Amino acid sequence: MILQFCRSCQKYQYYPRPICVACGGDDLWPVEAAGTGVVDSFTVVHRAETPYTVARVSLTEGPIVLTHLVDIPDPVCDQPVRLDWRDGLPVFRPSLPE
Numbered sequence: 071m072i073l074q075f076c077r078s079c080q081k082y083q084y085y086p087r088p089i090c091v092a093c094g095g096d097d098l099w100p101v102e103a104a105g106t107g108v109v110d111s112f113t114v115v116h117r118a119e120t121p122y123t124v125a126r127v128s129l130t131e132g133p134i135v136l137t138h139l140v141d142i143p144d145p146v147c148d149q150p151v152r153l154d155w156r157d158g159l160p161v162f163r164p165s166l167p168e
């Protein structure tokens with residue numbers, strides 16, 4: 071997952087934009103995310119045959135990503151998660167044990 075790092079204000083943003091949403095600058099550089107974060111909030115969607123979980127994940131670098139949680143049947147806020155990919159889209163799974 072590629073984030074943008076603003077060299078003017080030292081903040082990260084996701085998704086990519088032409089200017090920094092924090093300072094309005096355009097000195098933005100692509101950087102690979104660490105792929106770690108915590109669950110910020112979530113909701114389980116029961117309208118599909120198989121329920122799925124939509125979540126906001128707060129990345130270690132700071133930005134918040136709207137994503138799906140997989141293999142987390144009973145998520146809780148602040149739970150550590152790690153980035154994975156499914157069908158070309160970013161999803162988050164439980165953090166690997168230390």
Ligand SMILES: [Zn+2]
Nearest residue numbers: 076079090093
């Ligand atoms: Zn900035």
